[in-house]
Amino acid sequence: MFRKKVLLSTVLAISFLGYKKDVEAQTNADNLKVVNEKLEEKFAKVSPKLLTNNANPLLDFMFTADPTAVEYNGRVYVYATNDHEQYEHVGKDGKNSYERIRSLVMMSSDDMVNWTYHGLINTARLAPWSQNSWAPSITARLEADGKTRFYLYYSNGGGGSAMLTSTSPVGPWKDPLGKNIVDRTVPGVDVDAPFDPGVVIDDQGTGWLSFGAGTPKTKYMPDNALIVKLGADMISLASNISKIPAPYFNEASDLNFINGTWVYSYCTNWDERTVWPYSNIAKPTVCNISYMTSKTPLDKDSWKYRDNYFKNTGDVNVGPFTNNHSHFFKFKGEYYLAYHAMYLQDYFGTKGGFRNVGIEPMQVDEANDVTIPMVNATFKGPSQVNLLNPFVLQQAETTAGTSGHVQFEDGGSVGNMVAKGTIDKQCLMVRGADFSKQIPTKFEARVKGKGRIDVYVNNLKGPALVSLICDVKDWTTLSKQIALNIPKGVGNIYFVFNGEGFLFDEWKFIY
Known part of the structure; x- marks a missing residue:
């Protein structure tokens, strides 16, 4: 009888211990579930990307704007105005008035959705004579010494355009001039704001630079978009300054070269379109991206207005209305448009006008005199073009x-x-x-x-x-x-x- 009682007690104890372990395991699982549910809840409203399949904006932890891009060794490198520098100075209740910005942001990707943040180009240190650094534009060329050199132009405030060079897409960068490459001291630069440079290298290896803005002479034809041929060294000018007759031009000059055709993109102004002589082309909406083409870019009369291809992000409800600045580029054989929108303001609790770079796939008809259909801003952005390998560093x-x-x-x-x-x-x-x-x-x-x-x-x-x-x-x-x-x-x-x-x-x- 005693042995039966002991045996029964042992069985009950073992059963109780098993039950206790089950309860503890379930309790731990429940606690873990609560912890993880709270973890997901904690991150639910911190970014438009983290818990979604959205690819825009490219970086969701800082403000960036005015993008440019260059492809190199299977990666696309994007450079941008560092709006976050202004944000850090004025805080979430301040305004983005740009005067504190003295650095540019670098990032790159090989798949269009995973972006590597390469840090900042400190223009305050590299070019201490300069005032600001906004709206970069980059190009690259394989030189006679066998090195690829990167030429990065940017707005030195509104007073001119400066430039940096490097033999790597992430630096170190150098200031080869110690002054603006274009400003109002250059003959033929008769505009208030010779900024927002756009650079391209044609099929002969020649560089071209567009720029300009300021008080317009007329609302319809401001006459303050300019272009110049660059010297072989890419740091000098090799022609007279010429005009580009861009209807309702505001700012954000950009250049591409496709099959013998120069493509000039720009941001239109906010004025009412009271004059419009193109009966076969719709009037561009306010502050959008329009484009023109030419075979002989220094001949003002050769430029032909083609159409607009990117509306203001406020027109398509991707953030509020803002200024517009873009660059289209080719990566792995496909065209993309880089631009900015106010994607992150709500997530950072600000209404100060802080912007972020996004990218959209786009179509370009290269054969038909370079024709560009409409592109719309989205949170979704581009698709991933190749998978990430988790088994390499x-x-x-x-x-x-x-x-x-x-x-x-x-x-x-x-x-x-x-x-x-x-x-x-x-x-x-x-x-x-x-x-x-x-x-x-x-x-x-x-x-x-x-x-x-x-x-x-x-x-x-x-x-x-x-x-x-x-x-x-x-x-x-x-x-x-x-x-x-x-x-x-x-x-x-x-x-x-x-x-x-x-x-x-x-x-x-x-x-």
Whole structure:
């Protein structure tokens, strides 16, 4: 009898312990579920990209504007006005009056949705004589010494246009002139604001620069859009200044060269279209992007107004009305339009006029005298043109979406940035990672400081696939076995991290 009682007690105890473990497991699961639901809720309203399939704006953690782009070695490099510099000076209740902006933003992508932030071009340090840096325009050319050189022109405030050069798309950059390349001291520059440069190199290797703005002589034909041929060195002028008769011209000059044709794009002004002599072409809407073409660009009479192809973002309800600045370019054989809209103002709690760069796919009929159909701004943006490989080193500053206020700092080498942790949790996301051929067994990251990275695939619900805990003073590559299975296929990867003074440089999965 005694043995039966002991046995029964043992069975009951084991049953109770099993029950207790089940309850604890369920409780822990419920707690984990609550934590993760709160985590997803925490990040729900921080960006138009993080929890959606939107590709615009390109960077969602800072304000950028006035884009330009160049393709190089399988990547597109985009450069922009650093609206965030103004925002940091005046705060969310201030206005974007541009006077504090003295740097340009660099970013690049090989797939059009995951963008690597390369940091800033500090024009205040590179060209201390200059006033501001707005509205860059870039081109590149393989030179006789076998090096590709990048020529970056930008608005030095409204008083002129300056330029920088580099043998790398991310620098280091140099100021070869120590002065504006064009301003009102140059003969033939008879406009108030010789800014907003647009550069292109034709099929003969010759550079061309358009620019201009200011008080118009007439509302319909302002006569203040200018063009000049550049010298072989790309830092001198090789022709007289010529006019481009752009109807209702306002600013934002840009140039392309396609099959022997110069294509000039510009932003129209806000005036009522009281005069319009083109019976076969509709009047352009206010502050949109229109274009003209020419075979002989220094002949003013050779320019032909063609049409408008990009309405103001306020016309299509992608943010409020704003000024308009764009550049179209070719990447991997397809055309895209880079522009800006006020995508992020609501997420940053401001109405100050701070802008962000977006991109749209576009069509260009190269054969039919270069014809451009209408392009509309969207939050959706371009599709991913190739998948991200999670099994090679990827930079932590490469993102398709973030938790909105993520900070990055200089990583110690040109064009390299690192993500910076805080006490509060932050999130980085990359899109379209290819797990279709291999299933990873480990995750590794190059980190520094004291912090933690939790890794999720496809969503922020459920337990993390792996949690990497760091407590090291120097840069160290840490790895951790993955506890849960990642389904085969293509997914988005979320990195949730925190830790004051914690730095996150790069990562990869191992199979």
